[in-house]
Amino acid sequence: MSKSSTVTLRENPVQEVISAKAGGLTIHGETIIVETDQRIELVDLTNRVMEFVRQFNIREGIVSLWSMHTTCTLFINEFQTALLTDIKRFLEQVVARDAEWMHNDPEHSDCDRMNADSHLRALLLGHSLTLQVSGGEVVLGQWQRILMAELDGPRARSLRVQLFGVS
């Protein structure tokens, strides 16, 4: 029984920027970096994603956002200081940081970040969003914001954005 985690290996690393076109369909992928300052932090990425999509001439399609990390997640909710405090408090309540998690026990785990809570909170939020693009813009309701939850910061986090559609 290994104390280590399995590493995921691609034959080639993901390209920073890549585009493909075929028969009127355009696919464009990019990696973006988000810096965080706290252990648990909620970052509003809405404007950044909306601006990313607007620069391409993709009228109808989808845009996929993917966190490249296990302890950094993406989700939709309202962006209000009071509510963000409630979300953090809820995550801290539903998964206790100081319970006796095996992932935090050197006898069973070679991870020295002691971040079992971060992994378990990530289960609840998910690591990706697949949004619609219509009329050249991301489809979102009036109060919907694209939020990133840093669950084990501070760190520099990589997100991959892939736009897929027709112009």
Next chain:
Amino acid sequence: MSKSSTVTLRENPVQEVISAKAGGLTIHGETIIVETDQRIELVDLTNRVMEFVRQFNIREGIVSLWSMHTTCTLFINEFQTALLTDIKRFLEQVVARDAEWMHNDPEHSDCDRMNADSHLRALLLGHSLTLQVSGGEVVLGQWQRILMAELDGPRARSLRVQLFGVS
């Protein structure tokens, strides 16, 4: 520190109905409305989504469902009266409505709906589904139903459906 939530603005509103075609690929988007009667209510959208997909001649592709609201979510589960009661009870247990959430406190929040619980329950369920289409129909298992969770009703809710594929 603002008591208000950030508003999401597109340059143009989402079109009620829109289609695009390029090189054999068809993309079709529509807004559908679902009326709810209770504060927490689970609505089975499966037949409506299946009929929506069947009217287009899209053989292979995907269909995206997107709730345009922060307190109205989409998920997959079984549709049985007893189980729906259990799901509602679980949501009420895992997030207490009457805890001292800051989003419900007029000192910190200008939201008068007192619906912190709705926002927190929505975190757990998610706001969208991206389903496969094959043979002209949605791919679902025998007991899988496409369910909408109204978490702060009654209201009229908007969902956007986008079908994406080849005929």
Next chain:
Amino acid sequence: MSKSSTVTLRENPVQEVISAKAGGLTIHGETIIVETDQRIELVDLTNRVMEFVRQFNIREGIVSLWSMHTTCTLFINEFQTALLTDIKRFLEQVVARDAEWMHNDPEHSDCDRMNADSHLRALLLGHSLTLQVSGGEVVLGQWQRILMAELDGPRARSLRVQLFGVS
């Protein structure tokens, strides 16, 4: 008030293997089977999905994974024996198996599996993943693994994989 669950019927069953091509776009769908040995079991599907994608000449696109079951889910996390134990323990804590769920009560439910806990745990994890493909390979971070959570095994589970992109 019925004790039964609604059945989802397609006009035709999902084809085991199907491909479509149009204007440079390829869509390929397949059903894969995963056998489980325990009631709650976490299975690492990463290598299987990566190999599936590599055999096609799809350079840029997406790959959708869909569990065909209500009590079998798909999610992203790290694969380490200690952490998997923590995940199972967390799922068992957050939804008690022996609470008085109506789905387990023969007076209200014709389901004889007594698996309300499995349905409720599935709510938290979700039934599908939509991943990016770039450079002919699935886009995943170094520690990200594609995991299946069997929540009511042992059973043979069907997953549908759909690859969608340009070569």
